[in-house]
């Protein structure tokens with residue numbers, strides 16, 4: 001199995017000290033920086049755009065930046081985020097007129113493409129595009145806000161996504177996003193996730209490293225079982 005990755009969502013970071021916050025979570029052991037882009041149209045909230053991604057690169061951040069686009073339309077922002085230094089780019093299929101084209105645009109821009117499934121988004125959106133996916137992001141909250149409670153039915157969805165990935169024979173990461181905490185990450189890992197987004201659980205803690213280490217111990221308990 002792929003090494004499991006911890007991806008702190010900077011939505012819950014102190015924006016006035018963003019560069020330092022990102023450095024701090026990476027020093028604390030994070031693998032990836034999760035970057036939530038909200039447009040007050042596809043989701044009822046507004047966050048940040050490519051300029052902030054570029055600013056993190058200029059600040060010296062070299063870790064992968066995982067851009068989660070909660071925007072509609074999708075395509076215009078792909079090139080901008082690629083130029084700003086994004087590593088992975090995912091979008092919600094309902095927000096794109098042409099899902100295959102958007103995935104191809106991401107790949108052509110030199111980034112790793114992913115699709116995001118909301119709690120009520122059917123899995124059939126994965127049909128016909130598995131060969132284009134680097135990751136599948138399963139939302140375990142409805143998108144738009146950090147700090148929401150994990151929706152338990154998404155565990156079953158994760159299992160179904162995992163089955164599809166195994167059946168495809170492809171090496172596709174399964175990412176989970178929303179309400180991930182130390183006390184539920186073990187069952188999430190058991191259900192098939194291998195990339196874990198956590199915003200409030202990490203940034204609301206006094207010691208980021210303590211939370212990330214505890215999450216890794218919980219995940220390791222699954223691989224050793």
Ligand SMILES: O=C(CO)[C@H](O)[C@H](O)COP(=O)(O)O
Pocket residue numbers: 009011012034036068070141142143144145146147148177178179180197198199200201
């Ligand atoms: O995409 C998101 C919300 O739409 C965020 O990535 C997610 O909510 C992370 O925050 P938390 O871990 O606090 O739930």
Ligand SMILES: [Fe+2]
Pocket residue numbers: 009034035036068177197
């Ligand atoms: Fe996200």
